[in-house]
Amino acid sequence: MRFSTSLLVPCFAALALAVPNVPRVISSNHGTIVEPTSGVVATTEGSLPFSYKDSNWCEAGYSPISVWLLDYAPTTANLNATGQFTDAAYYFGAFLIGNFGLPPLSGSPSPPTTLTLPDLSQYGAGSSMYIAVVETATTCPPGNQPAQYGLASVEITTA
């Protein structure tokens, strides 16, 4: 009996380590939201300039991003298993950035140069809101790795 117990314990320990509690893979890498700049005033149904410089930490040809509006300061802990927010104030959409001068792919829109805001009247004047960009890396070495998600955000203020 003593023999089998000593074999079983390491076996269960290895199993526990092999099954991750959180399926999503968060990366501390992220790109830079160039625009809007921090503290810019957002008017209801108005628009903001948008520019995002991707990190592309796994050097892919294309970097998928998703763009969100949140009414709290987001962290990577707020991302669900597929790297999305479940509690966003608004979802601007998913876009594809071509790296190394690669052209846009048909069917995958490039990031817009402006973001059109939704009705913000439910938020009081002077409320802090956040534009967030989730960048996904799918080509990290050594290959066949789960997608990694990196987060950048900038605070804006409602008019």
Ligand SMILES: *[C@@H]1O[C@H](CO)[C@@H](O)[C@H](O)[C@H]1NC(C)=O
């Ligand atoms: C993550 O959130 C998105 C958007 O809210 C939702 O559509 C998707 O089903 C969620 N994914 C998982 C695995 O919960």
